[in-house]
Amino acid sequence: MxxxxxxxxxxxxxxxxxxxxxxxxxxxxxxxxxxxxxxxxxxxxxxxxxxxxxxxxxxxxxxxxxxxxxxxxxxxxxxxxxxxxxxxxxxxxxxxxxxxxxxxxxxxxxxxxxxxxxxxxxxxxxxxxxxxxxxxxxxxxxxxxxxxxxxxxxxxxxxxxxxxxVQGGSSSGALSPYEALPPDLFARAQSIALIGSGLTMVDVLISARREGFQGTATIVSRRGQLPRPHAPKGVVPHLLALPRSKHVSMLEASLRIACELAEEGGTPWQAVINGLRASLQDIWQELPVAEQARFLRHLRPFFDAHRHRLPAEIHARLMNDLDKGRAVLLRGSVMGVERAGEGFRLEVMKRGAATPEIMEVDLAFDCSGFKxxxxxxxxxxxxxxxxxxxxxxxxxxxxxxxxxxxxxxxxxxxxxxxxxxxxxxxxxxxxxxxxxxxxxxxxxxxxxxxxxxxxxxxxxxx
Ligand SMILES: Cc1cc2nc3c(=O)[nH]c(=O)nc-3n(C[C@H](O)[C@H](O)[C@H](O)COP(=O)(O)OP(=O)(O)OC[C@H]3O[C@@H](n4cnc5c(N)ncnc54)[C@H](O)[C@@H]3O)c2cc1C
The missing domain is CATH 3.50.50.60 (FAD/NAD(P)-binding domain)
Structure with a gap:
């Protein structure tokens, strides 16, 4: 004993x-x-x-x-x-x-x-x-x-x-999303680059606007997927028996069909994703490692945008900024970030371009997520x-x-x-x-x- x-x-x-x-x-x-x-x-x-x-x-x-x-x-x-x-x-x-x-x-x-x-x-x-x-x-x-x-x-x-x-500064050269910054920094800035297009990006944009940022925010994202909104009212998870498959493409197709059918029947697609959540650990573990890797390479940004959603009110703020041109979504990859005088210089490879472009902004934030x-x-x-x-x-x-x-x-x-x-x-x-x-x-x-x-x-x- x-x-x-x-x-x-x-x-x-x-x-x-x-x-x-x-x-x-x-x-x-x-x-x-x-x-x-x-x-x-x-x-x-x-x-x-x-x-x-x-x-x-x-x-x-x-x-x-x-x-x-x-x-x-x-x-x-x-x-x-x-x-x-x-x-x-x-x-x-x-x-x-x-x-x-x-x-x-x-x-x-x-x-x-x-x-x-x-x-x-x-x-x-x-x-x-x-x-x-x-x-x-x-x-x-x-x-x-x-x-x-x-x-x-x-x-x-x-x-x-x-x-x-242990949280420290970002290692990418850009600012870290939750770094304490001088209070007037956002109000003085004319341009911001947000690297990444998920929930962390939205946090930074919301903070910037609240602190008085009036300029344009450029959201740089490889896939250009923005978080989708939650259903306006809480939905009951729609539990469905997705046909189990060892192929990610089959699972993706089944999920798309299930969402479309739900919508046709008056149930928001969000309820299908919520219903899937309970079995996701099993589905993931049943996939061969090569299929998991395929998901990570190709589908993760699409899935994350539907799975990790925004409250409708915050989503509306994001859409409003995009509609008014106060935020711009740029599809591409950031190859490097460095400080340039008071601001930041980014090397950005736009989607489909052969050579990178230089983008100069007052502030740049690494919103690529935490790992x-x-x-x-x-x-x-x-x-x-x-x-x-x-x-x-x-x-x-x-x-x-x-x-x-x-x-x-x-x-x-x-x-x-x-x-x-x-x-x-x-x-x-x-x-x-x-x-x-x-x-x-x-x-x-x-x-x-x-x-x-x-x-x-x-x-x-x-
Ligand atoms: C910005 C953000 C918003 C989120 N919002 C939601 C939400 O609304 N709803 C939801 O369900 N989920 C949300 N999540 C997801 C979820 O809640 C988080 O994944 C969860 O909070 C992770 O907490 P954690 O303690 O594991 O990690 P962390 O928050 O990273 O905490 C880890 C802690 O460990 C300490 N630490 C690290 N290394 C060491 C070490 N070697 N020795 C001692 N201490 C160490 C760090 O100092 C830190 O305090 C969110 C995640 C993020 C990043």
Whole structure:
């Protein structure tokens, strides 16, 4: 029998790290030690929920978000309590359910729930290490996480929740999308280049307009796919049995037909995509690696534009800018970006052109999206030591569905889990809140089994 309580080290204190810690607090029946390792001062926010811009909205309706797998609708109830203050405002709950709230509010909800859970578990020894984890190595049947400046955290189990890495400036030469900038910078700018055409691009454009940018924004994108809008009112996911195929082109054709048929029958196509989501992890894992790679090469921008949608109000703002020529969509690739005096010089290869053109702008932002970085020392070290191996597309790590990390030979690395976006290459549909919460819960349940024999049975309710 284990003499000391189990120690779980959670590396990364963004949304996934917080959701994983909450899941452990909810699922471990015995006392344990929980250590979160995170260099920034705030827990639960990370890249997605760290923005304090009121128009950086969630792209999921309030009713569909919760940081607890066992409490659907928890965010809606939390948001309702923030606003209602006991007045039992008629219709407010229903209206909130369909709203896309600011992401900063969701971050606050996650942080609050984490600290509530910690308070409700006085038997758990909780600590935070403000540091970057540099390496993990095995020691006496457990693990030691090495931090900066030679500090170490011994633990029995590790949850790696580092997703998009430690945020710094963009390495492309352009500005990073959520960089703090002098307040009058946008008002003075006449021209902006936005590299990438997804949700991050829309965040930057919305911020720029709100800060007084009056000029023209050029959106440079290889495929020119812009995020589509959500259906105006929340739709019920349209569950359909798509004919399973090992060919991406067949799946794409079936999905197109299903969307067209739904529209003809009066159901928005968005309901079909929502319905597909529940089976996407299975569909992805059934595809041969070569077909997955084909999807990544050719179809991903089209799929992402339909899957990761904009609230209708924000979509209307984007379309308005495009209609009025205040934003221009340029199909092409950015070959390089450099500072040029006060502004930026971009080398752009327009689609179909033989030679690149130079574009000079006042501001340029890298909106090409966030990706896990397998070259960060922690992950590189895990791979070199055989504790983990990359997925076949090098988007992240090879894992089981519950995040259990697979080692060099394909065997499970005992007690080591990766949760969230790090698992995208293996599971695909794992970067958004509902899927991350479910996976964090599954990982916590597996880890709970490593605890000593249970004296009191059942889930700890909090
Ligand atoms: C801009 C944006 C908006 C989104 N909006 C939505 C939405 O509306 N709805 C939805 O469902 N999903 C949304 N998502 C997707 C989803 O919520 C994110 O994928 C999720 O928040 C990822 O959180 P994370 O904690 O895994 O990663 P991150 O936010 O990247 O956090 C990782 C944390 O780990 C820390 N870290 C990294 N490396 C180390 C290390 N070596 N040692 C210690 N700490 C480390 C970092 O400092 C960081 O705090 C959005 C994603 C983005 C990027």
């Amino acid at each position: 284990r003499a000391a309580p189990l120690t779980v080290g959670v590396i990364g204190g963004g949304f996934t790290g917080a959701a994983s810690a909450i899941a452990c607090l909810a699922r471990f029946p015995q006392p344990f030690r929980l250590v979160i390792i995170e260099p920034s001062a705030v827990l639960g926010r990370g890249v997605a929920y760290g923005s304090h811009h009121p128009l950086h909205l969630l792209n999921v309706r309030t009713r569909d978000l919760s940081v607890r797998a066992d409490r659907p609708g928890d965010f809606l109830n939390w948001a309702f309590r923030q606003l209602d203050q006991g007045e039992n405002h008629d219709g407010l709950h229903e209206a909130l359910a369909h709203t896309f709230l600011p992401r900063q509010l969701f971050g606050e909800y996650v942080r609050q729930r984490l600290f509530e859970m910690i308070e409700q578990r006085p038997d758990v020894e909780f600590s935070v290490k403000r540091a970057v984890a540099r390496a993990i190595h095995t020691e006496r049947g457990g693990y030691v996480i090495e931090l900066e400046r030679g500090r170490t955290v011994p633990c029995d189990a590790v949850i790696v929740a580092t997703a998009y890495g 896990p970085d397998l070259d960060q020392p922690l992950l590189r070290g895990m791979i070199e030591k055989g504790l983990a191996r990359p997925d076949p597309h090098r988007l992240g790590l090879a894992v089981e569905a519950n995040g259990q990390v697979l080692g060099r030979g394909g065997e499970a690395t005992r007690g080591v889990f990766a949760v969230g976006p790090l698992c995208q290459g293996t599971l695909w549909e794992i970067t958004a809140v509902p899927e991350i919460v479910r996976q964090a819960d599954a990982a916590a349940l597996s880890l709970a089994a490593l605890q000593e024999p249970v004296r009191k049975s059942g889930t700890v309710s909090a």
